[in-house]
Amino acid sequence: MALLQISEPGESTAPHQHRLAVGIDLGTTNSLVATVRNGVAGVLNDEQGHPLLPSIVRYGADGSVETGYEAERERSHDPKNTIVSVKRFMGRGLRDIAYIENSPYDFVDTPGMVQIRTAAGVKSPVEVSAELLRVMRVRAEKSLGGELVGAVVTVPAYFDDAQRQATKDAASIAGLNVMRLLNEPTAAAIAYGLDNASEGVYAVYDLGGGTFDFSILRLSTGVFEVLATSGDAALGGDDFDHRLFCWVLEQEKLPPLSVSDTSLLLAKARQVKEYLTNHSEVRFNAKLSTGTVVDVPVSQSDFWEMTRHLVVKTLVPTRKALRDAGLLFSDVKGVVMVGGATRMPHVQRAVEGCFGQPPLNNLDPDKVVALGAAMQANALAGNKSVDEDWLLLDVIPLSLGLETMGGLVERVIHRNSTIPVSKAQEFTTFKDGQTAMSIHVVQGERELVSDCRSLARFELRGIPPMVAGAARIRVTFQVDADGLLAVSAKETTSGAEASVAVKPSYGLSDERITNMLKDSFEHAGDDLRIRALREQQVEAERMLESVGAALGQDEALLEAAELAAIRTALNGLKTLSRQSDHRAIKHAIDELNRLTEPFAARRMDRSVQQALTGKSLASL
């Protein structure tokens, strides 16, 4: 007999009509699956009662696959085939991965995404993640007694297109229908916002196993709006383990360790770190394969001291996001703590010191993201009554735009715009009779295309020949709720159309996003000058071309002195436009304009005369 769940009043589902949906937190260190049952969001445990699945996959030579705790047990014996923190490799090339020299894996540098050679063959991070998601799906189906209609999978706010796409692909391989990719901090806000019904500006401080995300959100009457995001893609609880591990090496003056001993000590470091959350002292002891016995006392204050720089490192993006949102620490009504690493007392204390208030931590920081995702999944699956409907808004991390003449960037969608979003802008042709236009989509905050990241290129053909500036080309940028971009261009008079869906095979690393943002602030002054110069250069080129064309046709209309003056001005402008003084170019353009004014007037008069000659007044 089926086991029934309690529904909201009037929402009882018909038999066999249950819309089972789950939220999955695919974490760097641990993964979780949660659902809303009996109106309450809860994490689903495995057969042994564990809520977490360590995000670890081990491949055996016989093709067997072990995941979670099973794989973790073998980690120190078989580190090369036991993949931990695979999320760091999602959608990344070999060069993007931090601390790669400390990873025991046999990486294969394939174009697009790095792959890992294991006993069971070469595996991509997408396949490894899919193994974890499959375990989550099976657990959910066993727990809910039926097939899932869909899942909401969370990703760090800073994940770019390639990383989001990789996550989506992994879910499809695992047999999940992804209803929505949701930013982790947004999911945490859902869990807190809905459960506690709070309104105002909130910050989400998410220090997970391998990533740090900081987001500013505004919650008002059931609407979640992400005002700003920032973070550090290579900072997390793992780094605290690693620091402790290095400290032990220094204390014990250990020689370079074998791969399996390194794994052993790292696992031990994690245990010690967790123990020090609630205890003031512990002994770090382990027996290495060489027979050496490691035994060092570690106090809470030792640990805090050696990792203080890591805590300080989280406060840099924190300040930046606040600055981006135009807010002060005092504007923030509450700080939501997410991620197991926020359990560390010195992290809590640093956040409290910064914001001048104790952070919110009444929900389990390991589960909060999964719980929020489950609520979102429940709403998307249609299990939520209409009056409780809520809207979810996210933002894009970097501006999107296209290349214009002179290698300049015209931004169409600005950074931190809420998604889904669609914006259109009109562009025109630069040359007479131009019938095609190359559209180059770029991402970034800098003024020059060469300093931004190229996302896609496509051509719009079939523009009817017209004089420069007459064609009307409408370029539409559309970013869907998952943060994926599509660009289309349409020439409005002829209806010629072209479009591209931006699915980069190879994503932008989060460090690069951060660096690009930093660069844009540091180079703001240079960029301004370069933009001014390029604009004048483009204008000069346009001027030289049109005056040149006019002279070619109607030189006869000018007297010798006039012609000489114009030619001198033309040559002067030509020389100046190759130099870098935008004011001088502007001056020369104005001068040429002034000189050619009578010439233009005469050309105009003559064409009017030609049009009128030989026609009677009546025929006009």
Add this chain to the structure above:
Amino acid sequence: MPITLTERAATHVTNFLAKRGKGVGLRLGVRTTGCSGLAYKLEYADALNPEDLTFDSHGVKVVVDPKSLPYIDGTELDFAREGLNEGFKFNNPNVKDECGCGESFNV
């Protein structure tokens, strides 16, 4: 005959109501639908209708509308675990046969 909850079921209902933060009790009923004619209804009760019948079982207010009562009179609601799955089960003495899944039934 009263409608009752087992102690285990009552504990869970009390917990869910507390987490949900509102609701006066648990509404049991039937609807005419499903592959065998009737289907159970199991919902939170936020308000009582004047005609509703109420029973008290282990501290939980059980609400039943008078039209549903004949079909579920004497039912005991239990909370069960089957592997990883968990949920509520109707032990209904009136049932003659039910569909394979037990979500709908006939009296």
